[in-house]
Amino acid sequence: GESVGLHLPTLSVQEGDNSIINCAYSNSASDYFIWYKQESGKGPQFIIDIRSNMDKRQGQRVTVLLNKTVKHLSLQIAATQPGDSAVYFCAENIRGDKIIFGKGTRLHILP
Amino acid sequence: NAGVMQNPRHLVRRRGQEARLRCSPMKGHSHVYWYRQLPEEGLKFMVYLQKENIIDESGMPKERFSAEFPKEGPSILRIQQVVRGDSAAYFCANSQDRGYRVDGYTFGSGTRLTVV
Numbered sequence: 490g491e492s493v494g495l496h497l498p499t500l501s502v503q504e505g506d507n508s509i510i511n512c513a514y515s516n517s518a519s520d521y522f523i524w525y526k527q528e529s530g531k532g533p534q535f536i537i538d539i540r541s542n543m544d545k546r547q548g549q550r551v552t553v554l555l556n557k558t559v560k561h562l563s564l565q566i567a568a569t570q571p572g573d574s575a576v577y578f579c580a581e582n583i584r585g586d587k588i589i590f591g592k593g594t595r596l597h598i599l600p
Numbered sequence: 601n602a603g604v605m606q607n608p609r610h611l612v613r614r615r616g617q618e619a620r621l622r623c624s625p626m627k628g629h630s631h632v633y634w635y636r637q638l639p640e641e642g643l644k645f646m647v648y649l650q651k652e653n654i655i656d657e658s659g660m661p662k663e664r665f666s667a668e669f670p671k672e673g674p675s676i677l678r679i680q681q682v683v684r685g686d687s688a689a690y691f692c693a694n695s696q697d698r699g700y701r702v703d704g705y706t707f708g709s710g711t712r713l714t715v716v
Contacts, residue, residue, distance in 0.1 A: 498640075532604075532691050532707030533643065578642050587633060587656060588705070590642030 501597040508566040510594045512579035515560065521582040524553060524564045526575045527593070533578060536564070566596075574598050604629075604694050604708035605674075612714045613682045621711045623692030624674040629706075632675045633693040634667055637710075643691060649675060682715045689713075 502508045514522070520541040525533035537548045539555050539562070546553050552565040566573055576593040605624040613619050625632055630651045635643040648656040649669040660667065664682075669675040679686055691710045 530709070532693075532709050534707070535705070580642075587645040587648055587659075588643075589645065590635075592640075592642045 498592070499595045499597065501599055502569050503599045504569060504571060506569055508564075508569045508573065508596060510564045510566075510577050510579075510596065512562050512564075512591055513560055514562070514579075514581060516581070517557075517560065519581045522553070522555065522562055523580045523582060523588065524551075525578045525580060525590075526573075527578065528575045533590075536577075538582075569596075569598055571598050571600075604692055604706050606690075606692050606708035606711050608711060609709065610712050610714070612716060614716055615683055616681050619679040619682050619686070619713055619715075621677040621679075621690050621692075621713070622674040623677070623694075623708060625692075625694035626706065629694035629696050631695045631697065632669050633695075633705075634675075634677050635691045635693065635707075637689045637691060639688075646677070679713075682713075684715050687713055687715045 500510060523538040524536040526536050527533045537546060537551050537553050539546045539553045541557060544555055550567045553562060555562045562579060564577060574596060576595050578590050578593045580588045580590045582588050604626060607622050611619055623632060632649045634646040636646055637643045644659060646659040647667045649667060651669055652671050664680045666678045677690060689710045689712050691707050693705050693707045695705045
């Protein structure tokens, strides 16, 4: 079965505020996690990744946090913009060969 | 580089017909992965191929589904005798090599299959 899942199916955030999307995983042997963004009618787009030997990784306006103790990771988007509207998936990479996706969180940006 | 090309973008088939989905990877990318996405769901891994070889087909249904990646030409996902439950978006991804290079693991825009 799946080893990653999302806490909330939908998240509404005011434009300009920060967004936090959460994800739990169950496989303690998981060692590589990825966040994807999927816009309507498109394929998933890589946002940021993190290895299990790290707690935090930052990109442009995005930060991923990994808490191995509680098997939880989160994606933080700073100063959320209308273009951030999408479904966000956390995913786990298995041996570099395939990716296991969670169900996704739909992010709505409120004007 | 046009990215991962999938066609057709939309495909409608009647129950019992065959569906053929094509994926042309980026130049120099010999590793291809197929995923299926049901509405409001995440993507489910189906099969991983490298030129002329199936590396991992653990996500493929045992019947009616097959995949190939010939030496020349695109990768093909073939669904025989389609049923309504096969209606989904099918995505192809590619990478240059095997291993933890997820930032190089690029997805196409998908084929949306509708079975009527």
